[in-house]
Amino acid sequence: MGTLLVKNIHTLVTMDGDRREIRNGAMFLRDHVIDQVGTTAELPDVADRVLDLGDRHIVLPGFVNTHHHFYQTLTRVIPAAQNCSLFHWLEALYGVWGNLTPQAIATSAQLAAAELILSGCTTASDHLYVFPNGSRLDDEIEAIEATGLRFHASRGSMSIGKSKGGLPPDEFVEASEAAILADSQRLIETYHDNRRHAMLRITLAPCSPFSVSPDLLRESAALARSHPGVRLHTHLAENHADVTYSREMFKMTPGEFAASVGWLGDDVWHAHCVKLDDDAIAEFGRTGTGVAHCPCSNMRLASGMAPIRKMLAHNVPVGLGVDGSASNDGSNLLNEARQAMLMARLREENAAAMTARQALELATIGGARVLGRDDIGAIAPGMAADFISFNLDQLALAGAHHDPVAGVVFCQVNQVDHSFIHGRHVVENGQFLPLELPHLIERHNQVARSLVDGA
Ligand code: ZN
Secondary structure, eight states, X not given: OXXXXXXXXXXXXXXXXXXXXXXXXXXXXXXXXXXXXXXXXXXOSOOSXXXXXXXXXXXXXXXXXXXXXXXXXXXXXXXXXXXXXXXXXXXXXXXXXXXXXXXXXXXXXXXXXXXXXXXXXXXXXXXXXXXXXXXXXXXXXXXXXXXXOEEEEEEEEOOOOGGGTOSSXXXXXXXXXXXXXXXXXXXXXXXXXXXXXXXXXXEEEEOOTTTSOHHHHHHHHHHHHTSTXXXXXXXESOSHHHHHHHHHHHSSOHHHHHHHTTOOSTTEEEEEOTTOOHHHHHHHHHHTOEEEEOHHHHHHTTOOOOOHHHHHHTTOOEEXXXXXXXXXXXXXXXXXXXXXXXXXXXXHTOTTSSOHHHHHHIXXXXXXXXXXXXXXXXXXXXXXXXXXXXXXXXXXXXXXXXXXXXXXXHSOOOOOSEEEETTEEEEETTEEOSSOHHHHHHHHHHHHHHHHHTO
16 A cells, blocks of 8 residues: 555644644555654655645544444335334334345445445444344445445344343344354454454444343353453443333343443443433443444434433543434434534533534544544554545535634534545545445345335
């Protein structure tokens, strides 16, 4: 790959320890790693390739998405699930998801990745927990490689169907927890890369307390902890009904339940946590247990407003997640940062409850911390070469020159102009380079039609 100089950056937002914002900034990259950061005048002026941004772009570290279900791009705005809360929404969709195929999983993963990357995301975690018709986690892992996205693939699972007191219909759960664990082990051994700047890691992610057994959660934790860098992820305390289920089934709050199965620690992150109580927030902070905050999905399903200010005050690691596209219904991470800022203000009825820069922190270093990484989420020597740029001349930022960095969050900016992941140019002047988008969209829509018509 060689060396790359990016120069004449209007404002370079580093998100490093000092949160520097460098006027007329520049970066010197060697292969897939950032080598030097400073002003254009301070850095070398020659490289194998030079990208001159003409003093018109803001550059940020690439965003990190900490919760998604890629396959759900195929089931956006299904009429029967448009106006439901969590459990009824799931019950309206399980049947359609039962028609997924390996091809459907691969195609939807590529579509979601393209959408994420265009909205500034350079690293994403995905949570796949349904495996009908011979589908495997391998299907999305292989598909994502072509998109250039840095990927944390989560081996989800469901094993407790309706007849055993769970929520999913019996025909959609996997029959054997031993087989789930064996497949988890196979995936770790085949794909997990714990080296610095890794492009692919495996996470173990039984779907939720209402769809797997406590035993599977315990055994998954033991398996993950016997392999360095393998993290744990699930859904927790998403809404009022989720808390009621926990109290009735386990006689515990969601926080007590997580502790009882060993699911607290700095190698665990939970999605949503809208209804996490004060004791659990303190415990999450003490143990370094992370949270994937998904404000759009929480509003869409009327789950509630997560107490993010309180979590941050207790030093809980918090990142952002767009969640699956059946409950958002888009994969726009920049929009998620904007909604996180607005929701925090609304929840606290305090216009200073979250600033634009704090929302950008959640999207970058916050997400990196949740995924257990100190090699992404900031622009500094030794970090992976994952960065994005926004052109200040665009319509949405007209008049935002007083503070263009805050403008990226406050204004309705939709897409990046440039994105580099692992040193690879994946978006150039707004064009997604890795795949032909019109073909991908056409293929995706064919799959979506057959999925729903076949349900
Ligand atoms: Zn989810």
